[in-house]
Amino acid sequence: MIENEWARAAARNNAEWCDEVCRAHGLSGEFDAGVWSSARRTPPLYPDAVSLTPEASAADLVARIDTASPGCSVKDSFACLDLEPMGFEVLFEAQWIHRPAVAAPVGHPGVGWEPLKSADSLPAWESAWNDGEGGLGLFPPELSAGDTTFLAGTSLDGRIVAGAVASRSDSVVGISNLFAVGDASGGEAAAWAGCLTEVARLWPGVPVVGYESGESLDVAVGQGFTPVGPLRIWVHTS
Known part of the structure; x- marks a missing residue:
């Protein structure tokens, strides 16, 4: 394309x-x-x-x-x-x-990435995404039954310290709501790396898209993305 x-x-x-x-x-x-x-x-x-x-x-x-x-x-x-x-x-x-379906950089060694196992975990995910301020009820349980996958980066002590939303469509996987909380997450670059590795495991060979601005755009470019418009x-x- x-x-x-x-x-x-x-x-x-x-x-x-x-x-x-x-x-x-x-x-x-x-x-x-x-x-x-x-x-x-x-x-x-x-x-x-x-x-x-x-x-x-x-x-x-x-x-x-x-x-x-x-x-x-x-x-x-x-x-x-x-x-x-x-x-x-x-x-x-x-x-x-946009990022082609190529190998991702190595993520933070203390964070394991996987999809949320059940809708019951959504409030904890949303709270972490919202800087620990508690859930807003923005992501109802019904969302976990669609084409959307909530990815969580979990620290060694079991806390959700990073995450992202992955939305699969015809030709791409879209990433949104990426976050990293505190030193245990390794930061935004490590969150991208861990997220991209998990996306490649779940949807091998599928390109990744999203949108970013400011410093977050610079971080995404550092992880292999190209601005396309x-x-x-x-x-x-x-």
Whole structure:
């Protein structure tokens, strides 16, 4: 694939993950006309719409979502939509990333990676992801029954100190919500290495995609990822 095709694959994969999260919360998303969207407000941290092609219409996209509710947001997957006239402002910018299915660097020796064994472990995983502040109820048990795998990096004393969400789609595995907690995790680079090794074991030969920004993008590039296209997150301010 050329870079733009990897960005398209990453955007579609990410939209499918957003759709899974919404359905686990009782919301029905829709894929249509180069856009994924939810007519009702989505859970916190998740967009109300994701563009799937550079040709997606800004007006059509915004017409599909609830801009009257606070926090409405759009993932502009190709950083090409002008949503400012419609009451949006840019929250942040990032890069889609792609990594071929090649061997991963060695992870932290004190952390073992594997999928969560049951939905009962999701609250502990979510608490670790949320810096130990307790679960937000963002990831209901129903999510563990779909195409999503929650990966956990566990320390020698049994604590979840790292993790990620792995979403399998037609041509790629998407990684999101990667985290590393404290010295026992080995840090973000070690978390990527451990996560990628586990992904290669579960889905051998499948490329990996995701998106990152700032220092986290630099860390991902250091683990073999290549930026393949910009995206923007817009939030409605009116």
